[in-house]
Amino acid sequence: MNVEPRSLARRLFEPASIDSQAPVARVVTYALLFLWTLIVLVPLYWVLITSFKGPGDVDNGPFYLPFVDFAPSLNAWNFMLVENPTLGPYLNSVVVAVSSTLLAVLIGSLAAYALVRIRFQVKLAAIAVFLILLAAVIAAVATFGVKWQVAVSVAVALFGIALFTLVGRTKAAVGNTDIEFWIISNRIMPPIVAVLPIYVMFQQLRLLDTQVALIATYTAVNLPIVVWLTRDFFAGIPLDLEESAEIDGASKFRVFFTIALPLVRSGLVATFLLVLILAWNEYLVALFLSNVEAQTMPVLVSAQNTTRGPQWWNMSVLIVVMIAPVVVISTLLQKHIARGLLAGAVKG
Amino acid sequence: MTAPVDTTMEAAHGQGWAERLDRRSGGIMVLPAVIVLLCFAIFPLIISAYLALSRFALAPGGFTLKFIGLTNFRKVLVGSQQYHLLGQFGAFGLVQWLSVGLVAAGLLVLLGRYFTRGGPTVLGTVGRVLAAAVAMGLTMLAVATVAPGGVPGTVVNTLLYVVVGVFVQFALGLGLALLCGQPIRGRNFFRVVFFIPLMVTPVGIAYTFRMLADMQKGPFAPLVRAFGVGEWSWATEAWSARLMVLIGDTWQWTPFMFIVLLAAVENQPRDQVEAAQLDGASGFQIFRDITWPAIAPVAATVVLIRLIEAFKIIDLPNVLTGGGPGLATESMTLHSFISWRTQDLGSSAAVGYMLLFISTIVCVSFFNFVVRPARRFEA
C-alpha cells in the first residue's frame, strides 16, 4: 500500500496506479463518452417516441415526453403491424439478409483461404481471351439480336479451344495478390452502374421480384468485403496445424472446414455481422429488383413518405422494428466482434 | 503478410477421383467467387459501358439503343450539362492560385522523391503520374468551383462528402476509441451503444435527421427560436445543407471507425505502454510513439474501406434535400440516379462511369501509397 501523502493537485491529475486514471482525466473521459452517448441516443429516442405519436402530436410539436406533454398511442404500431402487411417485407428482409450473408461468407472465406494458402498462376492470355469473348457475346446479343443461349454456347466452346491451343504458349500470368486485389476492387464499383444490367439479367431469367434475385446480388456485392476481411484472419493462423492434418491425408476442403474455419470463428462472426448489416439496410438494389413479393424493409420505410406528408409515426415504427433485431444480435455477439476484429484487421 | 505456400505441388500424384479433386481444390475454392463477380460486376460493367455510349429511346414493343459514341460523356464534361457534373467555374484570385500552387508543389515533391529514392519502375511511374494528374485535376476543379462566382457540381460535392466526411469520422472514431481504451468501467456498454447507428438503414437515418432538423416541429426548434434564428433554415443555403448531409453521414459511420480502432487500441503492446508510463512519458508521447505505430495499419485499412463506401453516397442527400438547394447537395450517384429516373440512361451510365473512374483512382492510390506503406512493417 502506498501511504505516502500526496498533494491534492497530484491526486487530481495523476493516476493512483497504472491501471487507473487520474480523477480529472477520468471526469473528462466520462463526460466526453456520455456526450457521444447522448449524440447517439437522442435521434434514436426521437424515433422511438415518434412511433407513439399521432399526426397532431407531430404537426403541433415538438413534444418530448410521453404521458407528460403528449398522450402516447399505439395507433401507428397497430396500423403498421396489424392492419398493414409489414410481416411480408420483414420476412423478406430476414431471409434475404441472412441467406446472402451466409452465402457470401461461405464463398468468400473459401476463396480467401485458397488465396492465402495456395499459389495461383492464371495466364494473362486466358483472361484476355475471356474478356474478348464476353464483349463479343454482348455485342452479338445487343446489336445483332443473336439469342443469348446460342452466343454463350459458342463462346464457351471457343474459350475451351483457345485454352488448349493458344494460352499454353504464353508465359505472362497473374498471381495471388493480383487476384485478391481484383476481387476486392470490385467493391469500388458504384451499384448504380451495375444495377440496370442486373435487372435485365434477372428479367431474362424470369427471377425478378424474387428473393433469389436479391440474395444473389447481395452475395456478389458483399463478397469482396468478406474476402478482404477473412484473408487476414486466415493469414494470421499458424500453418503447422493444417500441415499436420494434410500429412494425415485430409483434403484441402476438410482442412478448411474442420481446422481453419473454427480457428477464425470470431473473425467470421465479426465479418458476418458487418455484411449482415450491409445487406439488411440496402435500398438501391432492392428498389430495382423487387416489386411486391420480394419487397424489403428499407423500401417500405422510404415508401412512408407520401403526398400527405411523410408519415413520421409509421416510418418510426418501421425503423424501430428494423433496428431491434440487429441491436440484439450484435449485443449478444459483442465478445466475438471485439475478438474477431483483433484477430483480423489488427494483425493485418 | 504471409507468403502463399504451395502445398498442392507437394501432394502425391494419385489417380483417384478424390485426389484429383483435391489437386484442383484451389481452383474449385476460388471459382464460385470468380463466377459470382463475373456475373454481377464485370458483365454489368460491360453492358453499362455500352449504355454509356448509346442513346436509349422507347420504341413500339420495347426500346432501341442507338450507338452515339462519346456524346454522353461530352455532354457532361464539356457540353450543356457541364455545370451539373463539374460545376460552374469562378474567378481565380490570389488565394485560388496559391492553393493550387501548394498542391502542385506537394505533388511534385512526392513524385520527385519517388525518383530520387531510386528504383522507379515503369508501372510505378505510370501509376504515380496518373494519380498525381487526377489529384491535380480534382483540386483545380474544387478550387475553381468553390471560388467566388463558381458553383460546385456533383463531382465536387461527392469529393466533399468523401474527404471531409471520412476525415471527420476517422478523427471522431479515433478519439472515442482512445477514450474508451482508457481503463474505465462500462467499456462494453459504450461499445454496444456507439455501435448502434451503423445498424440503422441509411434511408431511415435520412428521415430521422429530417425530423430532427425540422425548423418548425423538430426537437431543437424551440432552441433555434430562442437564439433568434427561427427565420433561417439549413435547407436554403448550400453550405448548411451540405453540412447537414455530412452530419447524418458522420452519425452513421463514426461507429464503424470507432469499433475497429478500439479493437486496435486494445491490442497495442500493453507492456510498452506501462513501461513508458513508469518512465513518466506524457499521454501524447505514448500516443505518438506506441499507440499510433501500433494502430496505423488498421487505421489505413478502415479509412480505405470507408473511402470506398463514401463514394456511393445517395440515400442521405436524396431524402434530406432531394439534391437541393439548387445542385448543392447532389452526389454523383444521385446525379446518375436522377438521370436514370428521367429515362436518360446514357447520361446515367456516363456519370456512373465517371464516378467509377474517380473512385477507382482515388481508392487504388490510397491503397498503394498509404495502406501498403503503413502495413509494410508488420509481421
Next chain:
Amino acid sequence: MKIRSLLAGVSAICALAGAPAQAQDKPFAGVTVNVITQTGAIQEPLQRRAPDFEALSGAKINIIAVPFSDLYQKILTDWASGTNSVDAAVFAPQWMVDYIAGGYLDDLTPRVDADKDIQQDDVGAFFRDFSEKYNGKTYMITLDGDFHMMYYRKDILDAAGQKVPTTWDEYLEVAKATHGKDMNGDGTPDFGSCIAKKRNAQSYWFVTDVVGSMTQSKGTNQGTFFNTKDMTPLVNNDAFRKALDFLSESTKYGPPDELNLDVSDTRPLFASGRCALNLDWGDVGTISIDPAQSKVMGKWGAAVMPGAKEVLNWDTGKLEACSAEICPHAVDGVNHAPFAAFGGWGGGINAAADPKVKDAAYAFFSYMTQPAQSNADVTVGGTGFNPYRASQLSYSDLWKKANMSEEEAKVYLGAINASMSSPNMILDLRIPQNQKYQQVVLDEAVSRFLAGEIDKEATVKAVEDGWNELNDEIGKDEQLQFYNATIGAK
C-alpha cells in the same frame, strides 16, 4: 411480335368487355391483377376497395405501391423490358405519351364506349376530352381530378383587412401583410405564403401556374409552353421573368425552409394553421376538414388560381394590358389560366397483359370510378382523390359526413368548378419525354435560381437552351406535332 398478336386478340375481346358487371356469378374467379401505383394516398382507396371488388367479381387485385418519385421509371422498366409483371397501373396522364410511344398501353376506347356504369357524361369535360385521351383514343380511366388552386385563411385575411387575391401582385401584397403574424395561437410567428419549392419534387408546376396566366389567354389550345408555330420555348420573355420574380419574392414571406418543402410538407403546414396563403392541388381542401389533422376547420377558403392583368404579346416578348380582344376569358379584367398540373391520377392497362386479366383490370377501374364508389372517395382526405365528376361538385350528404360545412363546400367546390369549367385551362406538357423538359431542365434551373446559384437571365437562358436542345435531340418537328395534337391547336 407477341404484343401485336395479343392486340388482335384484345380487340375481339373488347366486344365482350362491355358486360362484365352484369355477370353476377363472379366472372373473374381465379384471375389476379397486379396494379401498381404510388404509396400512401391513391394506394389507400385502391387497397381498401380491392376486397370488395374481389367479393363482387372474383378477381384478386394485388396493389403494388412504390414511392412516387420511382413510379414512372418502375412502370416503364417493367413494360419496356418485356417483364410485364405489372398488369395495370394508376399513374399520371403526363406519362401516357411515353407509354403509348412504346405501345405498352391498351386502347380502352371500345371498352369505355360500351360501359354504361362508368357514366362518362358525368366526368368533367377536361378530363374526358384531354386527360384520358391521346390522339383521340382513350387510354386511361380518370380516378382523380387534379389542378392547382389557391387556398387562404379567411380569418387572417379579414383581420389584416385584405381581400382574397385575384392577381399575383395582390397575392404578394397579402402575403407581405400577413407574414409574421401568429395564425394558430401558439405564440410563434407564421407565414404569409407556403409554396412547395423543393427540388426534385413539385416546384416546377408552380412556375407554370404563374407563367401560364401571362402567356395563355385565348383558351387551352393556345398553349403555354411552346410557340405552336415553330416549337420555340415561351421562355425568353417578360412573362417568364416576371414569374421568376414572383417566386423569389414569395420566398421572402414563406417558411424559412421553403426551398426544402414539397407538398407533403406544406399541406400539414397549412392544415396546422401556419400559412395565410397556399398553392396546391385539391388535397388541401380535404385535409383541412379532417379533424385529426386540421386546426383551420371553418377558417379556410379556396379560390381559382390568381391571374394577371397584363399578358404576353408572343411576338414582342413584352407584357400588354388585357383587353377584350387579347383576354377574351378574363374575369374583371384579370386573365386566369388554371393549371391542370399533373392532370389527375388514372388507371391504364398493360397491352401485353393476358386478355382475361385486362378485362378484370378494366372492370376494377370502372368499379373505382363509378359514382357509387368515387363520390365517397373524393370527400376523404386520405384517398388522394379529388373531385372530377359534376355530381361531386354539389354539396351532398357525403361532403357533410366528411365534416365539410356548407359554406366551406361552396368556396371549395366552387373553386374547383370555376377551374374545371374554365375554357382557358392549361393542359400539362404531354409531349414525349416531357419529364426531361420539366423535371430536369425546368426544375433544375428554377431550383438553382431560387438557391441563388444563377441569376434571372441565366435561368431564362438555361431553360430556353435546355428545351431547345431537347427539341433538337428528340426531333423538333415531331415534338411540334405532338404538342399541337395534345392541346388541340389548329
